[in-house]
Amino acid sequence: MNPLTEKQIRTSFINASRGEANRAVLPDLDEIAWDGLDYLGWQDPKSPLAAYAVLELDGAPTGILLRSGDARTGRVRRQAMCAWCEDVIDTGDVVLYVARRGGDSGRRGNTIGTLICRQFACSANVRRTPTAVEANDAAGRELIVRRRIAGLRERSEQFVREIRSTR
Numbered sequence: 001m002n003p004l005t006e007k008q009i010r011t012s013f014i015n016a017s018r019g020e021a022n023r024a025v026l027p028d029l030d031e032i033a034w035d036g037l038d039y040l041g042w043q044d045p046k047s048p049l050a051a052y053a054v055l056e057l058d059g060a061p062t063g064i065l066l067r068s069g070d071a072r073t074g075r076v077r078r079q080a081m082c083a084w085c086e087d088v089i090d091t092g093d094v095v096l097y098v099a100r101r102g103g104d105s106g107r108r109g110n111t112i113g114t115l116i117c118r119q120f121a122c123s124a125n126v127r128r129t130p131t132a133v134e135a136n137d138a139a140g141r142e143l144i145v146r147r148r149i150a151g152l153r154e155r156s157e158q159f160v161r162e163i164r165s166t167r
Contacts, residue, residue, distance in 0.1 A: 001034050001035075001037040001038060001039065001040065001055070001056065002034065002056065003029070003032075003034045004029065004034075004040065004054065004061055005029070006026055006029065008061050009024075009026060009029075009040075009054055009061065009063060010022060010024070010026075012054055012060070012061040012062055012063035013052075013063040013064065013065060014062060014063065014064060014102045014160075014163060014164050015064055015065055015099055015100045015101065015102045015106050015163050016063075016064075016065040016100075020065060021063075021065075024044060024050075024052055024065075025044050025045055025046050025047075026042075027040075027042045036123055036124070036127065037123045038055070038122065038123045038126070038149060038152050038153050038156065039053055039054065039055035039120075039122070039123070039156050040053065040054045040055070040120075041053040041054075041116075041120025041122075042120060043118075043119075043120075048068075049067055049068040050065065050066070050067060050068075051065075051066040051067070051068070051097060051120075052064070052065060052066065053066060053116075053120065053156070053160075055153075055156055055157065055160060057157055057160055057161070057164075062160055062164070064099050064160055064163055065099065065100065066097040066098065066099050066116075067097065067098050067099070067100075068095055068096070068097060068098075079092065080094040080115050081094065081115065082094050082115055082116055082117045082122060082125070083114045083115045083116065083155060083159075084114070084116055084117070084122045084152055084155050084156045084159070085117065085121075085122035085123075085125040085126050085148070085151075085152050086148075086151065086152075086155075087117070087122070087125035087126070087128075089125070089128070093117060093118045093119060093121075094115050094116065094117055094118065095115070095116065095118045096113055096114070096115055097113060097114060097115075097116050098111045098112070098113040099111060099112055099113070099159075099163050100163075101163055102163055102164050102165075106163075112159070112162055112163060114159055122152055122156070123152070125148075126145065126148035126149050126151070126152045127145055127148075127149070129141060129145075130144040130145065
């Protein structure tokens with residue numbers, strides 16, 4: 001992922017008002033290892049039920065505002081698989097995130113949800129070394145990792161496109 005500035009992030013949101021985007025507490029952008037990310041995702045430390053994801057869509061940063069699916073506790077789902085990275089190893093820290101749709105549809109209260117790793121560790125999950133059962137040589141392991149990365153990008157982009165399509 002290409003490094004992003006605060007301004008690029010704040011202006012990228014397709015389902016948040018200007019006020020919501022300006023109130024978002026951003027991570028320390030200087031501390032991010034951009035080359036190992038397929039998207040930038042984080043939870044808002046001031047609002048634990050709010051989270052954000054920004055990815056490159058059609059060559060431009062595109063951000064979404066997410067809310068935890070359980071408004072009372074932000075409860076982690078037990079043994080669920082993230083719909084973005086589809087990691088079968090780390091299934092204990094997955095939560096239902098809901099995003100308001102873009103445009104008039106979102107203003108009328110329409111939302112869409114998906115299961116995502118709570119800490120947005122998808123980029124690390126898809127890059128983990130495949131087990132010997134998955135591939136027994138370096139070329140096979142590299143191919144598996146490339147396929148995982150492509151799948152993560154495809155699924156996360158599809159979710160954002162679905163939000164944007166109602167704009």
